[in-house]
Amino acid sequence: MTLELRGRARVLGDRINTDYIIASSRKKETLDPHELKRWLLEAVDPGFADSVEPDDILVAGHAFGCGSAMEVAVTVVLAAGIRVVVAKSFSRTYFRNAVNNGLIPVECDSAIFEEGDEVTVRLGTEAVEVVRAADGTVAHATPLPPFVLQILTAGGLVPYLKARGGFAGTTP
Numbered sequence: 744m745t746l747e748l749r750g751r752a753r754v755l756g757d758r759i760n761t762d763y764i765i766a767s768s769r770k771k772e773t774l775d776p777h778e779l780k781r782w783l784l785e786a787v788d789p790g791f792a793d794s795v796e797p798d799d800i801l802v803a804g805h806a807f808g809c810g811s812a813m814e815v816a817v818t819v820v821l822a823a824g825i826r827v828v829v830a831k832s833f834s835r836t837y838f839r840n841a842v843n844n845g846l847i848p849v850e851c852d853s854a855i856f857e858e859g860d861e862v863t864v865r866l867g868t869e870a871v872e873v874v875r876a877a878d879g880t881v882a883h884a885t886p887l888p889p890f891v892l893q894i895l896t897a898g899g900l901v902p903y904l905k906a907r908g909g910f911a912g913t914t915p
Contacts, residue, residue, distance in 0.1 A: 745867040746896055748827050748847070749876075750798040752860040755787060759803050760810030761837070763787050765819045774815050776822035783823050797824035800864065802856045804830065808837020817844045827864050829853050829873050829884075842891055845899030849873060851884035866892060 807830035861876035871884035897903035
């Protein structure tokens, strides 16, 4: 099973926490990610949300998604049309929330990517690669377990379970 996605790199720094992704002050009125997406990453760049295009790929440094465990920090990224986040490392909670909601978390040395680079992410059961289109430079990423790749391919944990009637090896 191989999944391939292409998009424009949107480069961020280290320690992009969940309050940078979507500010707590914005969550007072609603948790609807389709409403909140207009404030995506406003603490980092006030014009970021307006500049996002479908299939953009977030590229970050260490500890992406650190901070609170609110799922909306994942779902707002998806609502903006972003399906992949490439980072040197993720908060474990953000990583789990990403997989559960179908946002693809890819861990690799992201320093080779620059803002606007065209990037291809190839996820397979044996290898995960992130390729910069301009020169073919490849960042080899941490492989994902096959069951995680199946969950991501299904669009998240709920669609995965609905399609299978439960977890593998269990009876509904």
